[in-house]
Amino acid sequence: MDYRLNMNRLNQLFSRKKNNLLSIYYTAGYPELNTTLDIAEALEKAGADFLEIGFPYSDPVADGPTIQHSSEKALENGMTLSRLFEQLADLRKRVSIPILLMGYANPMIQYGVERFCKKAADVGVDGVIVPDLPMYEYETLYADYFKANNLSNIFLVTPQTSEERIRKIDELTNSFIYLLSSSSITGGNLNVSVNIEDYYKRVKAMELKNPAIIGFGITDSKSFSKACEYAAGAIVGSAFVKLLGTEEYLEKIPGFVQSIRP
């Protein structure tokens, strides 16, 4: 069967819902090794529209202290890509919203990119975000594996990304574009200045074929609703990972989602 003829869950979501989309990131294996699916299930029940599950890496250069810490802890707990795929074997029995895997290139390359893509498709993953996998290498080495398994590869755009490059990213993408609120590592604050608004407006005016989702610096309902003025939705990462570091975090998930998108 040719997967490419099918819309994956991400495409279905974006064609059904055009705004106020809420996505949550968390690191698999943090704070406990085996709660990956419990957290996903709780987030879906609480109303999250799609999720990014991070596979941890020892040297996460694009991440701030919160996600660095969660990655270190997850690795200490014994999380590996193989273990994550074992945990995700029951994913589609328990969770129906779109799921992306997010991490760095080296663990994926060691696992084998073709094997990674097949495995991800097998367990029902819809897309992948690998911030340090460049466009040239993706196109020349790996794009066929992603396409063969109907996986979306998500690219990042920053305020410094040129219009020409944004067009190219839009062309290579078939789900959404990850719009960074600023050039920063994760866990910073969203300081919506005049310049940033100009940048959001500039991207919006380009009328890209893919929806944009804003990430980095989304911590509360104020920054979430601000982001939704310019994009189809927003992603919360560090703020949620901080919550996972507290007691009885599973019980707190509905309240957290409510606080971001009342």
Place this chain on the structure above:
Amino acid sequence: MKYGVNEQGYYGDFGGAYIPEMLYPNVEELRQQYLPIINSDGFKLEFEQLLKDYVGRPSPLYYAKRYSEKYGANIFFKREDLNHTGSHKINNAIGQILLAKRLGKKRIIAETGAGQHGVATATVCALMGIECVVYMGEIDMARQAPNVARMKMLGAKVVPATSGSKTLKDATNEALRDWIGNPVDTHYIIGSVVGPYPYPDMVARFQSIISLETKRQLLEQTGKELPEYALACVGGGSNAMGMFYHFLDDESVKLIAVEAAGKGVDSGHSAATTFLGREGVLHGSRTILMQTDDGQVVEPYSVSAGLDYPGIGPQHAHLYKINRAQYVNATDDEALQAGLLCCQLEGIIPAIETSHALAHLEKMKFNSDDNVVICISGRGDKDLDTYIKYFGY
């Protein structure tokens, strides 16, 4: 050049620019600008003048008489230890600060292991009156305290890297994070032939002065410009690449790079990357690195902070894979003994990094008329504490 970088930034299977989008504009700007700038007459003039008048180049090529007698070959020391700031690192720092100035950058960041690159960077920033921030692993700050003080005296801010192994790889992570957050006004002076393209090529070009001079000096002293062997220690591999650069296309020259075996390659406390590593991605390039089956970077170990790095530059990975250069290793003990021997036979206290290259002479067999050049990449003043503790002076 047969072994040079291609247009996509690759050396065979290695290299490229595996960077998050946040770094793309910075790296792309460098990629477009570095060759036009460093090949311009104005740049060349200023670079050569500073290397001559400020660094003290050319560095001597010294015929090491007692070493030659001991090992039964003509052994020459390329004296990078005599450079201003005490190592080869200054060659690259001068080149990159001149480049940064021409790119209009107002702030410099750098990572450092042994502190030699940090000192070199702090020095050129003082020279040019540019703000300087150096990231250094917390553990390295303790074992190279004199260099930390030197950087501060030179006006640099030294920021401890407290994540991971708290050594060079983590200092590099922190510097990359800083650059992500300061994409417009900051230039990152990477100290070795590592990182995303164009860094490996750019740093190799700035360090290639080492082999360029060596060739001329050998011709003057021996009547032949090509040696039988060229040796250097390798962590990331900048002094080795500088020493190999102009010999790469002369296949008769045997190139030998000496990695740090730490307490032994099988001890679990080692930094012998080609021996213990596999292909993967580290700090923006596809190369050989020490890692687990799951692709997590392994924390290396060496007595020498400058070689305590889990990867090697992509060009080295290529030279290793195609067998153009030989990659060997020396343990902490072998290096420290070789360092002491160099003091006692030649009156030169080498950096512990350099001592690894010297240690390999013990394992080589020479013909009596072989010419052997060895890069004395740095001086050992910064390592006195380690030498003193080890030998009990």
